[in-house]
Amino acid sequence: MQLSFNDLTFILGDEAQLRAMPEQATYPAFAPEILALLHTFSRLTLQDAEAKAWPDVVSLGFWCREASLAQMQATYGDLPNRYGRGVVFHIAPGNVAANFAYSLLTGLLTGNANIVRLPGRDHPQVAIIVRLLAAALAQHPALAPYICLLRYERQQSINDALSALCDTRIIWGGDETIAQIRRSPLKPRAREIAFADRYSIAAIDADSYLAHVDKDKLARAFFNDTLLNDQNACSSPSLVVWLGKETQVARELFWQHFHAFAARFYTLEPVAAVNKLTRLCLLGATWPGVKKVSADDNLLVRIELPEVNSAVMDLRGNCGFFLEYVAESLDDIVPVCGERCQTLATFGIENAVVTEWLAARRPQGIDRVVPFGRTLDFTLQWDGYDLVAMLTRTVAIG
Structure with missing residues (x-):
């Protein structure tokens, strides 16, 4: 030819x-x-x-x-x-x-x-x-x-x-x-x-986070996973799932540290800011019960979901747009772990627990389980x- x-x-x-x-x-x-x-x-x-x-x-x-x-x-x-x-x-x-x-x-x-x-x-x-x-x-x-x-x-x-x-x-x-x-x-x-x-998710054990000494270091790791490339990589988490007892306190501290780090090192472009607001309006119009829980500066937009499923992931965003869900256990996230789910980033959750859960529930998705800070690490198994x-x-x- x-x-x-x-x-x-x-x-x-x-x-x-x-x-x-x-x-x-x-x-x-x-x-x-x-x-x-x-x-x-x-x-x-x-x-x-x-x-x-x-x-x-x-x-x-x-x-x-x-x-x-x-x-x-x-x-x-x-x-x-x-x-x-x-x-x-x-x-x-x-x-x-x-x-x-x-x-x-x-x-x-x-x-x-x-x-x-x-x-x-x-x-x-x-x-x-x-x-x-x-x-x-x-x-x-x-x-x-x-x-x-x-x-x-x-x-x-x-x-x-x-x-x-x-x-x-x-x-x-x-x-x-x-x-x-x-x-x-x-x-x-x-x-x-x-x-x-595809899309990826993060799961954080709230009690482990509160016990973690270097919260700034963890904020940096999550920044590298997400805003380092505007959340454009499939392996960058767009949904953050919270587990454990003290989820409310842990969430406030986590996003406080992350916001402070992002404010120093991330530049939000005007077009991205507009897109995030548009995405917020679409979610509000499409999914009853969603709630914006972030500050008004638009650097980070956090949307708390009343439930999770694969359809809501179609409205995920980037450039600091995060869906958020408080779960009772990993079983609650099975609906978003279909074939389109690529990476599960974890903090405070033992690999043995995840391995046992994967064996029991056998989701079609999740091809990688990595700790925070490692979602963009390319490997020869991808x-x-x-x-x-x-x-x-x-x-x-x-």
């Missing part, structure tokens, strides 16, 4: 490289050459003055540092005769700046050549990451043919051509984006991984997918 390159903007790589990608020999998973490239990228990122101004870029640098990659590899143990599947076509989301890089680096770690459609939105972090990646490739030129970063409008013909090149297609986006991309056929043996629009298994093939010998 011929591709009109007049409609493509190459950010890293060029037309000849793109056309040659299907002919590139794949690497084994966690190949030393790939690890060396990522070590260099990590070092450059963590030393870069411009990168240090962006926490999500710094987090990316930590994610692929040598010790971190060694831990990932150790998790999988020996991977004999496991190679990349070929070409991976990544469609990155527009609202989370660093997401494209995690997707790309995962494709590299699993031995594949990678075509990445970058976010159309002008994120400063994207330019920084691309610059540092180019600098790392300059020290590892043999791997340059395995990375092609580009931009284009939502054109069916380009989606068709790039999909025809790939052996795995990874789509990050909402239901509409996935439906649009799926109009482009894949090769018969190609595989697709779709990361659809959205219920084992990405190493999905992005590699095994050669059976003997």
Whole structure:
């Protein structure tokens, strides 16, 4: 299939490289050459003055540092005769700046050549990451043919051509984006991984919170989970569930500390402020009994729900818009733990308690359970997918 390159903007790589990608020999998973490239990228990122101004870029640098990659590899143990599947076509989301890089680096770690459609939105972090990646490739030129970063409008013909090149297609986006991309056929043996629009929740044990010494540190952790990316990531909690006896006192203290931290480090854009008020009105008109329980400054909008269900989550917001519910037990949140629920962030609730509850209730959702401050930590098991298994093939010998 011929591709009109007049409609493509190459950010890293060029037309000849793109056309040659299907002919590139794949690497084994966690190949030393790939690890060396990522070590260099990590070092450059963590030393870069411009990168240090962006926490999500710094987090990316930590994610692929040598010790971190060694831990990932150790998790999988020996991977004999496991190679990349070929070409991976990544469609990155527009609202989370660093997401494209995690997707790309995962494709590299699993031995594949990678075509990445970058976010159309002008994120400063994207330019920084691309610059540092180019600098790392300059020290590892043999791997340059395995990375092609580009931009284009939502054109069916380009989606068709790039999909025809790939052996795995990874789509990050909402239901509409996935439906649009799926109009482009894949090769018969190609595989697709779709990361659809989902939501996440947080659960706090009130009594444990009141006993916690460093409430400012916990406020910082929750800030990193939520407002660091405007709650745009699927893994950022939009519903906060309270458990325990002293919920009223704990809620007041928690939001007091969180508001103080957000007031120092978060800038609420005017359009986001308007959107939050609109969302509040929609909730009030749609769900009887909802109650606004936050202050009037609109930095944080908190809506107390009389009950929880999957439908009310359709009106969740971002940029400091939180639904809130006081529960008797984890059983009360089962209605919001369907397949669209991705992450459960917890504080003061033992993992054994959550594990027992999951085994007893078996919700269709909740693919991750993490402590506060860890919801954005990308891993090679994401959205219920084992990405190493999905992005590699095994050669059976003997």
